[in-house]
Amino acid sequence: MWSFSQLTDWIDRSLHSVMGDGWALTVEFILIGVAILVAYAVLALFLIYAERKICAFFQCRIGPNRVGKWGIFQSVADMIKILLKELIRIDNSDKFLFRAAAFFVIIGSICTFGAIPFAKGLHAIDFNVGVFYLTAVSSLGVVGILLAGWSSNSKYTMIGAMRSGAQLISYEISAGLSLMTIVILSGTMQLSEIVEQQGQAWFIFKGGLPAVIAFITYLIAGHAETNRGPFDQPEAESELTAGYHTEYSGIQFGFFYLAEYLNAFIIAAIATTMFLGGWQPLHIPGWEGFNRIMDYIPSVIWFFGKTCFCIFLAFWVRWSFPRLRIDQLLSFEWKILMPICLINLILMSVYVIL
Amino acid sequence: MNAGKYIKNIFVGIYRLCQGMYITMLNFCRPKITEQYPENRGKKIYGERFRGLLTMPHDSENHHKCIACGICMNNCPNGTIKVITRMEKDETTGRDRKVLDRYIYNLGSCIFCGLCTRSCPQQAIEWSNNFEHSVFDPGKLIKQLNREGSSLAPKKTE
Ligand code: SF4
Ligand code: SF4
Numbered sequence: 001m002w003s004f005s006q007l008t009d010w011i012d013r014s015l016h017s018v019m020g021d022g023w024a025l026t027v028e029f030i031l032i033g034v035a036i037l038v039a040y041a042v043l044a045l046f047l048i049y050a051e052r053k054i055c056a057f058f059q060c061r062i063g064p065n066r067v068g069k070w071g072i073f074q075s076v077a078d079m080i081k082i083l084l085k086e087l088i089r090i091d092n093s094d095k096f097l098f099r100a101a102a103f104f105v106i107i108g109s110i111c112t113f114g115a116i117p118f119a120k121g122l123h124a125i126d127f128n129v130g131v132f133y134l135t136a137v138s139s140l141g142v143v144g145i146l147l148a149g150w151s152s153n154s155k156y157t158m159i160g161a162m163r164s165g166a167q168l169i170s171y172e173i174s175a176g177l178s179l180m181t182i183v184i185l186s187g188t189m190q191l192s193e194i195v196e197q198q199g200q201a202w203f204i205f206k207g208g209l210p211a212v213i214a215f216i217t218y219l220i221a222g223h224a225e226t227n228r229g230p231f232d233q234p235e236a237e238s239e240l241t242a243g244y245h246t247e248y249s250g251i252q253f254g255f256f257y258l259a260e261y262l263n264a265f266i267i268a269a270i271a272t273t274m275f276l277g278g279w280q281p282l283h284i285p286g287w288e289g290f291n292r293i294m295d296y297i298p299s300v301i302w303f304f305g306k307t308c309f310c311i312f313l314a315f316w317v318r319w320s321f322p323r324l325r326i327d328q329l330l331s332f333e334w335k336i337l338m339p340i341c342l343i344n345l346i347l348m349s350v351y352v353i354l
Numbered sequence: 355m356n357a358g359k360y361i362k363n364i365f366v367g368i369y370r371l372c373q374g375m376y377i378t379m380l381n382f383c384r385p386k387i388t389e390q391y392p393e394n395r396g397k398k399i400y401g402e403r404f405r406g407l408l409t410m411p412h413d414s415e416n417h418h419k420c421i422a423c424g425i426c427m428n429n430c431p432n433g434t435i436k437v438i439t440r441m442e443k444d445e446t447t448g449r450d451r452k453v454l455d456r457y458i459y460n461l462g463s464c465i466f467c468g469l470c471t472r473s474c475p476q477q478a479i480e481w482s483n484n485f486e487h488s489v490f491d492p493g494k495l496i497k498q499l500n501r502e503g504s505s506l507a508p509k510k511t512e
Contacts, residue, residue, distance in 0.1 A: 058378050062388045320378040321371070336364060 003299075005121030032124050036114050040262060047261040048075040051315060058319040082257075085250040090152060093247065097151035102248065102255040104144030109259045109266060111137040116269045117191050119279045119300040130191035131183055134270060135176050138225070141259065142168040145227075145244050148256070152247035160243030163233045163326055167224060170333040171231075174221035177341035181214040181348040182207070182274045195278035200285060202277035210348035215275040217341050222267035223314055224333070227260060230321040231329060268310035272303060276310075279303040405466040406485040408459050410478060410499040417507035418500055420478035422454040426470035434464045454500055461487060462495040 011031070015024040049064070049072065056063025064071030090098065115134055117123040127133050142165060149161020185207050186194050197203075204211050224231040235243030245256040272278060279299035283291045324332065400406070412418050420437075427435045436458040444451045471479055479499065489495060 054382075057382050057386070060381055060384060060386055060388075062386050062390075065390070316375060316378065316382075320375050340364075 003121040004119050008121060032114075036110065036124060040110060040113055040258075043265055044258045044261050045075040045079060047265055047311070048078070048257075050311070051261065054312065054315045055319050058316070079254075082254045083251060087250040087252060088247075090154075090247050093153045094151035097147050098247075099252070101144045101148035101151060102252045104147060105141045105259045106144075106255045108137055108140030108144065109262050111140070112266050113262060115191065116266065117195055117273060117278050118303055119298070122300070123192055126190065126192050128188075128190045130194075131179050131189045131274075134191075135172070135179065138263070138266065139168065139172055141263065148248070149244040152244075154247055156240040156242070156246045157244050160233075160235060160240045160246070164227060164244055166326070167227075167231065167233060167329060167333075170330060171221045171224040171337075174217055174333060174337045174341050175225060177338070177345055178214040178218035178221060179270075179274060181210055181341075181345055184345070184348050184352055185211065191273060191278075195273060195280060198277035198280045200283055202275065202280065202282070204275045204277075207348065208351055210344050210351055211275065213340065213344045214348070215271065217337060217344065218271055218275070219267075219310065219313065220337060221333075222271065223317060224329075226263040226267055226314075228264060228314065229318045230323050232323060233326050233329060264311060264314055265307065268307045268314065269303075271310050272306040276306045277302075400483050403481075404483055404485075405468055405481045406483045407461070407481070407487065408464065408470065408479055408499065409482045410457060411480060412501055412504055413507065415507075416501060416504045418454070418478060418504050419476045419507055420454050420457065420474075420500065421476055421506060422452050423475065425473050425475065426479065429469045429473045431467065431469065432463045432465060434460050435470060436460075453506060457499040458496060459499050460496050462492060 012024070012028065015027055019027070052074070053063045053071075064074035067073040067077050089095075112134055115125040115127075115130060115137070117126075125133070145164045145168070146161050149157040149159075149164070152158075182194070182203055183189055185203060186197050188194060188197075194203075198206070200206075204215050207214070227235060233243075235245070240246065245253055248256060279302050281291075281294035281297060281299070281302050283294060410418050410420060422437055422439045424437045424439075427437045436456075437454065438456040438458065439452045440455040441450045442453045443449070468481070471477075471481060487495075
């Protein structure tokens, strides 16, 4: 299978041949940063378009269809519009925190984005505590949300932020516990190692029932972490106008919007990496010919295909169910989801020992 | 809450959620009914009873069926219709007879209730599908439905 490390090695070697080690490293850092930012923006545009189309199809509509064929340039037009909009100054708001909040949210999500193994050899940050890093950095967003709610000096944003704080911190536990079940199975926290181990069979097949349960609980908890329906109390548009980002306008609002969509992508990507084998092709032990054919499909396509599948599941859920009440939401987490995760953790430990 | 009920609740919940997702998936796969308006202009996409614009059909010899009885005018709740008549000598009987001179319909005040077409004893007026009514000058909303020089269709001899 073709590996992106050939390309990255080539860039590395050619940079080293023309300049010193320090400069080469600096240029590489900048290149990676730019690549991640561009990928982030492009994916966000694609996701916004996909969400609008899929939502429309679930509601028996056609969705955007005016800008370009089938409206494919709709989100580009939206982006231009949002860039041209005025940034409204809010009286009596805490100016510094108000500005900083949007950056907290987006930086948290970009840092997580950088740690995802996109394809064979295409992996920017690979710590030996990768899973730990993912959960830690992705929960940085909640700080931004709380700051946004607090600094806007508005009741709606305040209530939205408080709900969001309660919700995100609760669901983080379930998400972490589900990831832990996979860490037990694989015995490592390094993402590249986890993906490598799934070459023969994806963890969702290898891990038996506990892995399947962990996959589902992770999807639910992750879905709640991204503040999307039916868990969208923080922005509940029918109760709180727009929740924690009510007072934001222009590109600051755009940051929240981008982060929301990219978080959905990140959750799907982590689910893919941990449960569905990351960029590993589908291998069935014993079927040599089948495995060989699967190897011809590039790893990028495997990764994005599986991620899109998870995202589609999320959209499907989002447009199927009504919003929960905040107490229902919390009792669902603490009384149902977390016990299931804990029991599942024990199940997985037993499974691994046996 | 005892343990059995708790576990049963979870499974019933999962079953119900799957039911809901099944329904939305059916909707996802269903053909979409959105009409793309300016592109499909001229295609007939309306129901039989769609009330677009009141018209008075004329046959090839410029005959309409209105006997100028004025029932539609009296039934109209808005005073939208004005049936203006004149007297004319009937050729067969030689007596004076009331015929339609002008049939004035004010689109601006019509509420499309359909009482006029329902109450007409002759089915002389009916609805067309044309719904693109906007004009820049309110005077253009007042329309004359009978054509110039039209006359009542002669009674069919059976
Ligand atoms: S539809 Fe109603 S309002 Fe319009 S002309 Fe007929 S009777 Fe009058
Ligand atoms: S349109 Fe019908 S109801 Fe109206 S005056 Fe003519 S015949 Fe009478």
